[in-house]
Amino acid sequence: MKxxxxxxxxxxxxxxxxxxxxGISELEDLGYNLFYIGKNADLYTCPGEDAKVLLVRSDRCSVFDIPLNLLIDGKGVSQTAISNNGAEFAKEAGIRTAILSEKVDQSLAIAPRCQLMELCKPLEAQIDGEVVQFELIYRNYLTGSLFDACQNGNDPYGLNLPSDLPQWSKFETPIFTPTTKGIKDEPLNSEKVRIKFPEIVTSLEKLFKDFTAFAEARGIIVVDTKFEIFVNSKGEWVLGDEVLTPESSRFISKEDFDAANYISMDKQLLRDFGKANNWKEKSKDLKPGEKLEVNVPQTIKDKILSGYTTILNRLSK
Structure with missing residues (x-):
């Protein structure tokens, strides 16, 4: 397919x-053709007529949607393995994902970075008179932007949470905080989205609960996760490629969480470093296709890769 x-x-x-x-010659020689270069991964068309693409993760990094001239060796391989694990967990729970069970030739050097994906389109629906795409977010703990909103007396999701809840309060059952998907993610009324997609919201709520218990038993606290929903050629809803991964979730090692050290095992160290070095302001002068030149200490790179490796080791069945 072209x-x-x-x-x-x-x-x-x-x-x-x-x-x-x-693209990569060993893929191009087999009929896979590069057609899109993302911040962290690339997409190739596949030989044949089937509606699928090949996703190839790189070691590139980005934060705050800013492309960086930063590579962390091995990150792409770990991310792909974690993504495959998350997709398998969802499939065992009876939930479809866009990740196909079919694999590229495993003798290829690039194979550990590859996922064959079903071609899908984002789920869209009308909410309050506007057609939007969705990010369906579930939270176990009060923190981040939701904690800030509660502190300021705001109720962006219509949840009626008490304003005096302390940060890192654990919810008795996960709460649902959907947003639009776009340049800026806007909060949506939780109940309106639940009414619009009752089967999807309920199924993903159970998946999140089950995965939270699975992960905690293996030494990882799941703070929250984001699901992106697509529709395949049969009209079925499916999950995207980042299912229960550090790219879509906040994971904290149980030993850190119990010690009140709430640094998530993903790019949080890089985000904090970027904030301290004013990357958002510096990125405003970037031209399309340009990357922000950054100098990140090796110690931070090593800690980020160590986090991904720990997640992979603990969550592998």
Whole structure:
């Protein structure tokens, strides 16, 4: 399938610019053709007529949606393995994902970074008179932007949470805080989205609860997670490629959490370093396609990779 076929099917947004660059030679030689370069991963068309693409994770990094000239060796392999584990957990729970069970030739050097993906389009629906795409977020603990909102007397999701709840309060049952998906994610009324997609919201709530228990038994606290929903060619809803991974969730090792050390095992160290070095302000001068030049200490890179490795080791069945 060619990129023109993907566009014709209405499965590729105009906002995402394709590339004519050549990709990895061992893939191109087999008929996989690079067509999109993302911040952290690349997409290839696949030989044949099936509606699927090949996702190849890199070691590139980004934070705050800022592309960086930063590589962390081994991150892409770990991320792919964690993503495969998350997808398998969802499938065992009876939930479809866009990640196909089919694999590329495992003798390829690039194989540990590869996932074959079903071509899907984002789930869309009308909420309050506007057609939006969704990020369905579940939270076990009060922290981050929701804690700030509660402190300021705001109720962005219509949950009627007490304003005096302390940070890191654990909810008796996970709460549902959906947002739009776009340049800026806007909070949505929880009950309105639940009424719009009752089966999806309930199924993912159970998946989140089950995964929380599974992870905690293996030494990882799941603070929250975000699910992105797509629709396949059969009209079925499916999860995307980041299912229960550090890219879509906040994980904290149980030993750190119990010691009130709430640093998540993902890119939080990099975000904190970026805030301290004013990356958001510096990135405003970037031209399209440019990366922000950053100098990150090796100690931070090592800690980030160690976090991914720990997650992979603890969550592998």
């Amino acid at each position: 990129i023109s076929d993907i566009v014709a099917l209405g499965l590729w947004p105009d906002s995402k610019k394709t590339t004519s660059q050549k």
